[in-house]
Amino acid sequence: MSRLIGYAAILAIGIAAPYLFPNYQSQMAELWLFIVFALTWDLVGGQMGYNSFGNVVFIGVGMYTCAIVQVGLFYSVTDYNAAKGGGQTVFTFDVVQYLEGLAVGLPLAAVAAGIVAAILGSAVLGMRGHYFAICTLGLGVAAGQIANGWDWIGAGSGMVVPHAPSGLGETSRFYYYLAFVLAVLTFIVVSWLYSTRFGLAINAIRDDEDKAEAMGLPTTRIKVTAWVISALFLGVAGGLLGNLKRFIDPIEVAFAGASFGVWMVLMVILGGKGTLWGPVIGAIVFQLLKEFFWTYLLGWQRVALGLMIVLIVVFFPQGILGFLRERFPERFGHKVDPALARGAAGEAAK
Amino acid sequence: MILIQAPVITVDLVLNGLLLGAIFALAAYGMALVWGVMSIINIAQGEFVMLGGYVAVMMYWGGIHPLLAVPVAALVMFIVGWALYRAVIFRIVDRDLFVSLLATFGLSILLQQLMNTAFSGNVQIAEAGLGTMFLFDGLVTLSQIKVVAFVLAIVVGGCMVVFLKRSRMGQAIRATAQNARAARVMGIDTDRVYAVTYGLNAALCGSCGALVAMAYSIHPYIGLPYTIRSFMIVVVAGLGNFAGVIVAGLGLGAAENLAGFILGAQYQLAFVFGLLVVVLVWRNWRLAAKRQYLK
Numbered sequence: 001m002s003r004l005i006g007y008a009a010i011l012a013i014g015i016a017a018p019y020l021f022p023n024y025q026s027q028m029a030e031l032w033l034f035i036v037f038a039l040t041w042d043l044v045g046g047q048m049g050y051n052s053f054g055n056v057v058f059i060g061v062g063m064y065t066c067a068i069v070q071v072g073l074f075y076s077v078t079d080y081n082a083a084k085g086g087g088q089t090v091f092t093f094d095v096v097q098y099l100e101g102l103a104v105g106l107p108l109a110a111v112a113a114g115i116v117a118a119i120l121g122s123a124v125l126g127m128r129g130h131y132f133a134i135c136t137l138g139l140g141v142a143a144g145q146i147a148n149g150w151d152w153i154g155a156g157s158g159m160v161v162p163h164a165p166s167g168l169g170e171t172s173r174f175y176y177y178l179a180f181v182l183a184v185l186t187f188i189v190v191s192w193l194y195s196t197r198f199g200l201a202i203n204a205i206r207d208d209e210d211k212a213e214a215m216g217l218p219t220t221r222i223k224v225t226a227w228v229i230s231a232l233f234l235g236v237a238g239g240l241l242g243n244l245k246r247f248i249d250p251i252e253v254a255f256a257g258a259s260f261g262v263w264m265v266l267m268v269i270l271g272g273k274g275t276l277w278g279p280v281i282g283a284i285v286f287q288l289l290k291e292f293f294w295t296y297l298l299g300w301q302r303v304a305l306g307l308m309i310v311l312i313v314v315f316f317p318q319g320i321l322g323f324l325r326e327r328f329p330e331r332f333g334h335k336v337d338p339a340l341a342r343g344a345a346g347e348a349a350k
Numbered sequence: 351m352i353l354i355q356a357p358v359i360t361v362d363l364v365l366n367g368l369l370l371g372a373i374f375a376l377a378a379y380g381m382a383l384v385w386g387v388m389s390i391i392n393i394a395q396g397e398f399v400m401l402g403g404y405v406a407v408m409m410y411w412g413g414i415h416p417l418l419a420v421p422v423a424a425l426v427m428f429i430v431g432w433a434l435y436r437a438v439i440f441r442i443v444d445r446d447l448f449v450s451l452l453a454t455f456g457l458s459i460l461l462q463q464l465m466n467t468a469f470s471g472n473v474q475i476a477e478a479g480l481g482t483m484f485l486f487d488g489l490v491t492l493s494q495i496k497v498v499a500f501v502l503a504i505v506v507g508g509c510m511v512v513f514l515k516r517s518r519m520g521q522a523i524r525a526t527a528q529n530a531r532a533a534r535v536m537g538i539d540t541d542r543v544y545a546v547t548y549g550l551n552a553a554l555c556g557s558c559g560a561l562v563a564m565a566y567s568i569h570p571y572i573g574l575p576y577t578i579r580s581f582m583i584v585v586v587a588g589l590g591n592f593a594g595v596i597v598a599g600l601g602l603g604a605a606e607n608l609a610g611f612i613l614g615a616q617y618q619l620a621f622v623f624g625l626l627v628v629v630l631v632w633r634n635w636r637l638a639a640k641r642q643y644l645k
Contacts, residue, residue, distance in 0.1 A: 051448045053455075124627070127634045130391055130447045131644045134581055138626040141574065145620035156616075258459055258574075265452060302463040309456030314441050317449055 014180050018173050025172040029244055031287040032179035036186045036237040037264040038271065038279030040230035043190055045265065046274035047199070048226050049206030050125065054136025056261040057143045058231040060254035061116050062109035062238030064153055067161045067248060069108050070101035081154040095167040106239045113235025114228045121224040128209070137257065144255030158249040161242050175244050182240065186233045191276055193229070202226055206274075262309065263290075270312055272321030281320055362490045363607045369496040371603020372503040373558055373565075375596050377576055378583035379507055380554035386589045387527040387547045388443055393454040394434075395580050396573030397461040398552045402427050402559025403568035404465060406476040416476035416564050420502055423560040424553040431552025435545045443544060458573055466570040476563040499561040506557050510550070511592060523547055527590070575622055582626045585633065585644075 014032075018025050037055070045051045071080045075091050083090065093101065124135055148156045164171040193199050201222050204212040213219045238254075248254050255261075263286065271282020289308065293301040318326070325332050377399055384392050405426050406419035438457065442450040480494040514520035525533040526543045534540050562568055583602060587594030605625070610618035634644050 123631050126638055128643050130451055131630055133451055135627055135630045138578055138623040142620050142623035149616035306456055306460030306463050310453055313449055313453045313456055
């Protein structure tokens with residue numbers, strides 16, 4: 001019962017937030033997208049043990065797909081990108097066109113990212129441990145470099161996402177609610193997955209892949225499926241992020257391995273790897289810290305973020321939830337024998 | 351194909367690629383050293399190259415001939431590497447590989463952002479003031495500094511090999527690489543060995559960076575490609591295979607230059623990173639046939 005009230009309270013806060021803090025709508029929309037990034041990263045990285053630096057590929061693919069569909073339904077993408085944003089006055093969209101573009105573009109973004117994940121995943125997911133991590137790092141940068149050289153999608157000068165028509169109300173509020181719905185949906189799907197056999201299977205792969213395979217699990221198929229699921233959500237999130245940023249730079253925004261790519265890992269580590277709520281908490285804390293750095297340490301914000309990565313990874317790898325679980329195990333449903341706990345504390349003191 | 355019709359262009363590209371490849375091999379040798387001894391894959395490798403390059407650029411600004419920067423950069427970077435080991439790396443030596451991967455990734459972002467804030471994102475060159483060589487009746491041009499850099503890279507690498515083979519510290523490093531526990535039992539201070547290894551790696555990268563700054567150019571974001579190239583070379587050559595590292599490095603340099611010509615310069619980096627993926631997938635696929643995987 002108290003759990004239901006908790007969920008209802010979170011939903012209520014989520015719905016009311018743009019009216020409570022109207023100045024921070026785009027930051028809060030970004031926060032919901034970060035929660036999607038962190039939850040989907042943790043599905044593969046935390047629960048399945050495949051640490052990927054390359055999930056930005058799906059964000060980028062979703063972002064470009066959505067923007068190209070939004071434009072391509074009504075105009076020629078070549079002409080649009082040749083105008084380099086200067087054509088914004090020529091290539092206008094009315095409310096119906098804009099909504100139609102989004103309604104087609106976002107699902108297609110998910111499908112495109114899913115297909116890319118299926119293809120890349122079946123090639124790459126046979127690798128383990130740090131080889132997988134570095135290979136996905138390479139994938140992310142390679143995708144960015146290809147987008148950087150591809151003229152049809154604007155090459156290095158990027159692509160301007162269609163501006164929202166004025167009939168739609170406030171743009172950032174519109175995208176806030178889309179991002180909010182996506183985050184809630186992701187959370188529901190992910191937490192449902194963890195309660196199924198599939199969740200047990202990916203945990204088995206994390207704990208010992210060889211044994212899981214020996215027990216008859218089709219490990220490769222499960223790994224690819226998990227990556228595709230996370231890519232579906234990341235594709236939509238990428239489409240939304242592109243519309244929120246309004247400008248797609250191939251290296252700084254779409255395939256930003258050194259920002260979004262690392263940030264999503266950091267959010268999960270900060271919150272607690274391999275837990276359901278860890279990524280959510282990590283994303284919230286991270287977004288607060290990031291906005292704090294951007295406001296008070298202007299010019300040094302990226303230096304501060306780099307320092308934060310090192311500090312968190314080196315000194316706080318168990319994350320907030322991991323720390324709390326160690327500190328208050330009863331709250332997490334672990335039975336603690338008081339005598340044993342005293343003994344352990346005594347051991348630690350020695 | 352223009353490459354077949356005009357073999358001189360191919361010769362030009364391959365020669366320039368080979369000269370570049372020696373520099374890659376030098377950085378890769380450092381990565382193999384740290385990987386083999388400490389089991390850490392140092393993502394900050396390319397950032398050490400970049401820092402060494404900035405040492406050369408600063409000496410050039412100060413009016414000192416940048417060739418002198420090669421030993422100076424090595425010395426400065428040895429200290430930087432030592433300090434980084436004492437501050438951060440020693441905490442992650444025995445930890446999960448992903449932790450060290452992420453921590454060195456964080457270090458690399460920190461270093462590149464620091465340099466970006468300090469020196470702006472502009473491309474910098476340390477002009478060595480050497481001329482150009484012409485081969486084959488002037489059809490193939492090689493700038494002399496690239497040749498000098500090639501030779502120096504080989505010399506630095508050779509010094510490193512001799513150091514590892516002959517000196518007491520080198521023996522201690524190789525002993526630790528074979529079995530750290532046994533080395534500790536035999537009275538080797540492995541913590542100090544790790545510090546020296548990490549410092550030596552940084553020094554190798556630093557001299558490599560000084561060569562890059564003279565023969566090519568540097569900016570704060572060149573790091574990651576160098577890291578990836580080093581990693582690729584080590585994966586192809588195998589740990590502790592010095593000859594393999596040289597061959598793979600030279601081959602990568604030539605392949606990259608040819609690919610940059612065929613695909614267009616804007617896709618050269620995409621080729622490097624794509625090649626990494628292909629190399630890893632291919633090696634893993636070969637191993638999977640034997641029910642094994644890359645370890």
